[in-house]
Amino acid sequence: MRVFFLAAAVLAAFPVAAQDIQGRNLAAACAICHGTDGRVPAGAPVIPLAGLPRDHIATQMRAFRDGKRPATVMHQIAKGYTDPQIDALATWFAAQKR
Numbered sequence: 001m002r003v004f005f006l007a008a009a010v011l012a013a014f015p016v017a018a019q020d021i022q023g024r025n026l027a028a029a030c031a032i033c034h035g036t037d038g039r040v041p042a043g044a045p046v047i048p049l050a051g052l053p054r055d056h057i058a059t060q061m062r063a064f065r066d067g068k069r070p071a072t073v074m075h076q077i078a079k080g081y082t083d084p085q086i087d088a089l090a091t092w093f094a095a096q097k098r
């Protein structure tokens, strides 16, 4: 789990101009659970993020981060992200094919 926070911290230290590159890089930390590019095999227990509405992803991430949505793991993970990083993640996942 520590690796994810480290990755987020490293990325945060090097702001990338193109938001989609930043979103893709940040999304690598989600792939282990939500699947490569946010797609999971049929029947997998975790929600695929690919193609979900941008606002939904961003709202849920903020709710996890701010303790407004109870979770088993996402409240921990979401804590590491700034608002611009959440927006970059949400934009990137929303643009992926379901």
Ligand code: HEC
Pocket: 026, 027, 029, 030, 031, 032, 033, 034, 046, 047, 049, 056, 057, 058, 060, 061, 070, 071, 072, 073, 074, 075, 077, 089
């Ligand atoms: C360790 C596994 C794991 C990782 C890594 C992970 N997630 Fe999750 N995610 C979950 C689980 C499990 C849930 C269901 C809520 C819960 O119990 O935490 C979830 C739920 C979500 C939801 C809510 C979806 C919905 O429609 O309700 C969003 C959005 C989300 N994750 C985004 C992300 C993003 C963005 C990342 C990468 C920064 C990420 N997750 C990394 C396991 C993970």
